Amino acid sequence: xxxxxxxxxxxxxxxxxxxxxxxxxxxxxxxxxxxxxxxxxxxxxxxxxxxxxxxxxxxxxxxxxxxxxxxxxxxxxxxxxxxxxxxxxxxxxxxxxxxxxxxxxxxxxxxxxxxxxxxxxxxxxxxxxxxxxxxxxxxxxxxxxxxxxxxxxxxxxxxxxxxxxxxxxxxxxxxxxxxxxxxxxxxxxxxxxxxxxxxxxxxxxxxxxxxxxxxxxxxxxxxxxxxxxxxxxxxxxxxxxxxxxxxxxxxxxxxxxxxxxxxxxxxxxxxxxxxxxxxxxxxxxxxxxxxxxxxxxxxxxxxxxxxxxxxxxxxxxxxxxxxxxxxxxxxxxxxxxxxxxxxxxxxxxxxxxxxxxxxxxxxxxxxxxxxxxxxxxxxxxxxxxxxxxxxxxxxxxxxxxxxxxxxxxxxxxxxxxxxxxxxxxxxxxxxxxxxxxxxxxxxxxxxxxxxxxxxxxxx
Amino acid sequence: xxxxxxxxxxxxxxxxxxxxxxxxxxxxxxxxxxxxxxxxxxxxxxxxxxxxxxxxxxxxxxxxxxxxxxxxxxxxxxxxxxxxxxxxxxxxxxxxxxxxxxxxxxxxxxxxxxxxxxxxxxxxxxxxxxxxxxxxxxxxxxxxxxxxxxxxxxxxxxxxxxxxxxxxxxxxxxxxxxxxxxxxxxxxxxxxxxxxxxxxxxxxxxxxxxxxxxxxxxxxxxxxxxxxxxxxxxxxxxxxxxxxxxxxxxxxxxxxxxxxxxxxxxxxxxxxxxxxxxxxxxxxxxxxxxxxxxxxxxxxxxxxxxxxxxxxxxxxxxxxxxxxxxxxxxxxxxxxxxxxxxxxxxxxxxxxxxxxxxxxxxxxxxxxxxxxxxxxxxxxxxxxxxxxxxxxxxxxxxxxxxxxxxxxxxxxxxxxxxxxxxxxxxxxxxxxxxxxxxxxxxxxxxxxxxxxxxxxxxx
Numbered sequence: 001x002x003x004x005x006x007x008x009x010x011x012x013x014x015x016x017x018x019x020x021x022x023x024x025x026x027x028x029x030x031x032x033x034x035x036x037x038x039x040x041x042x043x044x045x046x047x048x049x050x051x052x053x054x055x056x057x058x059x060x061x062x063x064x065x066x067x068x069x070x071x072x073x074x075x076x077x078x079x080x081x082x083x084x085x086x087x088x089x090x091x092x093x094x095x096x097x098x099x100x101x102x103x104x105x106x107x108x109x110x111x112x113x114x115x116x117x118x119x120x121x122x123x124x125x126x127x128x129x130x131x132x133x134x135x136x137x138x139x140x141x142x143x144x145x146x147x148x149x150x151x152x153x154x155x156x157x158x159x160x161x162x163x164x165x166x167x168x169x170x171x172x173x174x175x176x177x178x179x180x181x182x183x184x185x186x187x188x189x190x191x192x193x194x195x196x197x198x199x200x201x202x203x204x205x206x207x208x209x210x211x212x213x214x215x216x217x218x219x220x221x222x223x224x225x226x227x228x229x230x231x232x233x234x235x236x237x238x239x240x241x242x243x244x245x246x247x248x249x250x251x252x253x254x255x256x257x258x259x260x261x262x263x264x265x266x267x268x269x270x271x272x273x274x275x276x277x278x279x280x281x282x283x284x285x286x287x288x289x290x291x292x293x294x295x296x297x298x299x300x301x302x303x304x305x306x307x308x309x310x311x312x313x314x315x316x317x318x319x320x321x322x323x324x325x326x327x328x329x330x331x332x333x334x335x336x337x338x339x340x341x342x343x344x345x346x347x348x349x350x351x352x353x354x355x356x357x358x359x360x361x362x363x364x365x366x367x368x369x370x371x372x373x374x375x376x377x378x379x380x381x382x383x384x385x386x387x388x389x390x391x392x393x394x395x396x397x398x399x400x401x402x403x404x405x406x407x408x409x410x411x412x413x414x415x416x417x418x419x420x421x422x423x424x425x426x427x428x429x430x431x432x433x434x435x436x437x438x439x440x441x442x443x444x445x446x447x448x449x450x451x452x453x454x455x456x457x458x459x
Numbered sequence: 460x461x462x463x464x465x466x467x468x469x470x471x472x473x474x475x476x477x478x479x480x481x482x483x484x485x486x487x488x489x490x491x492x493x494x495x496x497x498x499x500x501x502x503x504x505x506x507x508x509x510x511x512x513x514x515x516x517x518x519x520x521x522x523x524x525x526x527x528x529x530x531x532x533x534x535x536x537x538x539x540x541x542x543x544x545x546x547x548x549x550x551x552x553x554x555x556x557x558x559x560x561x562x563x564x565x566x567x568x569x570x571x572x573x574x575x576x577x578x579x580x581x582x583x584x585x586x587x588x589x590x591x592x593x594x595x596x597x598x599x600x601x602x603x604x605x606x607x608x609x610x611x612x613x614x615x616x617x618x619x620x621x622x623x624x625x626x627x628x629x630x631x632x633x634x635x636x637x638x639x640x641x642x643x644x645x646x647x648x649x650x651x652x653x654x655x656x657x658x659x660x661x662x663x664x665x666x667x668x669x670x671x672x673x674x675x676x677x678x679x680x681x682x683x684x685x686x687x688x689x690x691x692x693x694x695x696x697x698x699x700x701x702x703x704x705x706x707x708x709x710x711x712x713x714x715x716x717x718x719x720x721x722x723x724x725x726x727x728x729x730x731x732x733x734x735x736x737x738x739x740x741x742x743x744x745x746x747x748x749x750x751x752x753x754x755x756x757x758x759x760x761x762x763x764x765x766x767x768x769x770x771x772x773x774x775x776x777x778x779x780x781x782x783x784x785x786x787x788x789x790x791x792x793x794x795x796x797x798x799x800x801x802x803x804x805x806x807x808x809x810x811x812x813x814x815x816x817x818x819x820x821x822x823x824x825x826x827x828x829x830x831x832x833x834x835x836x837x838x839x840x841x842x843x844x845x846x847x848x849x850x851x852x853x854x855x856x857x858x859x860x861x862x863x864x865x866x867x868x869x870x871x872x873x874x875x876x877x878x879x880x881x882x883x884x885x886x887x888x889x890x891x892x893x894x895x896x897x898x899x900x901x902x903x904x905x906x907x908x909x910x911x912x913x914x915x916x917x918x
Contacts, residue, residue: 102696102700102803125702147645161620170895171895182834183612184612184829184833184869184873185871186605186875186876187869187871187888188892189657189896191892193619193649196649214702240563241560241561341641341643342641344642408640410643432633432635433637437650439903440648455647
């Protein structure tokens, strides 16, 4: 351990290396409160690609694990410290290097916050779509490392769909450029795409080139109240089956709204157990027609009340509540967060199974969901210090994972595997596919230093 | 060599194994007439995943190269036979297994022809966008192996954007499922995406699950006549800079139109050196406005004539001519096909450089281009048997590749590297990135049997 500190001291500018245990401790984990974390040897706040290169080279030489991190808003423990590791924070590399309006792309350092990129693009009449609920805090580097999703993915795709190229430090400290700036390109393997979603296990991303879209038409919002999760799920199925691709289709239950209200006093208390929020960004009459169609489908599915929102401020407040649901619930106790994703037609069935898991295990489960994607986030709440509740929560978690796989779904739609879903990943993927993961990992990380043990564990 | 034949005979149904040299010869190369090919030991016409598994297992045991192929319409030599190899044709696996309209996906065997999938999807009101000009003949397996592009990619992306999952035979004969059926999913590395565009070097694709979109509004077509390539390129730049994303933006020069006319007598002879064909599929008035805007931009860029096509049959004929340009020119002599892709704003500059390369090397170069993508296909024509013309053609080819890289472009936008662009790939990618390719290849193909030497060569 002292060896790596000496090595880092000899190559890094002094302010970049942090050894104060209190500071380090505050960087030692992400927001997955249930995931374990170790004690790092040091924290490096990288300021440049050269800093990252120096850290990787030193760690490869001394065989010390590197755990890269952005803002630490992850929900799976992917950025949690390993004992004796070097925590490598990319937060300080937060420059928007270039926005090329003609080519519709942006080049950014990994520490740029998601919303900051969106704002900068908007100044050029452009739009960066991926919008995880953490967008005011999470960084593009972390978004790319986890292939983050978000609210508008139902229509516009996920982070991977927007990453054109990157600079990364790989292997034993090689700085490489992967991908391209052109609209198309097939020269060699899609190593850039492979890095996206690899959760820091294949290298450290030091610059990202993303595709931008033109700004879109203002959205119309549709709100539906439902008595039961299953009915809201049925509405989602009907919207999908009707061939509608909404620009958002979000589910929020009463527990989430109440928690947000208790925290921010937004006056949200709805006369409903479940809220469905649909949006369309089709321009002109097409948008009006799509919004009306969603209202009708919500009603057919059993909504107790449904309407187009006439007040955009109110609509914005509902979406803000959706985005704040996670931190609001976190105030009630450590959350065990699911991120299952099932085929869209099976959303009602999966929601029913989640309710059964809650009732059979005696756990309290709040629900938010990117329902239009089939991506559900049951949030299992266990009061701090209640060991029995913890055991029951874990049981509910495992059962929901197993139900999702059962329905042809996945254990993680957008949060990543990290530590929390490693077991689920092994249930989901065949041993031969796990073996391919180990082969790729060993091939591209010969020193075994990049976030070892995360995602699929060690053989 | 006889050993592998004995091994295949002992496991494959007899009609699957072909050893007749005349038949084998007709499968020994794709349409890249300039790429060399060897003499295969055998041809297997696989009828099932089990056939493919048996071939891979036998070849891995006997260390015999496998060259997988679909319809053989490739333009880079990727499917060309290696001496002593087993050619593995997937053509006979041509079943559309499933179209799930609610989930908007299709499951197909690799031998399904691109247009056949599009037709089948249309019966459900759905659309499979990737549309290489070879779509009446090329197969989905080949499209996936090369990450094929096409005309509508400028708005709707390439094959990779539509591949959700696949079954593949990898390693020493393991049958694996990669990817997922859900709208989102981040459980592990994107090995499915890695297989897309890997040109048969990482395994053999035996089933593909693709995403479908809803059918779209009828297109409006805009035609522009230009005196010079550079002016047409300028029109492309202006369309892009105006924030228009056309559903197609194709360039065809007089040489191509004349060749198609001479072959199919379509009455196309235009009073122009260069034709630009733009399309929009925005619904209703938005589409009319976008078409009008393109007409105006074509004129600003110097079009001698530009108008919205009032006759959809005529517009269709122009696009058909675009698609037939390659086979029509092939009749004039062996074509050396470029596939460079440059940043969109540099299309005029690249077209100018292509003209300079033609004139400086004394070669005849016809041009078709997915101009809206910056993806240009200069077609270098050398009369058969003229050795001096061949040398000059190769010189023009190398110069265009080098100019494209110079402009921040790529040597291949959509055709793949195969054999023809291996040198270009090495000029484009850094040695450290080439090393990553070899590491991944060695990790996932431990027996070294999958299309060895293609794309990036041997170390």
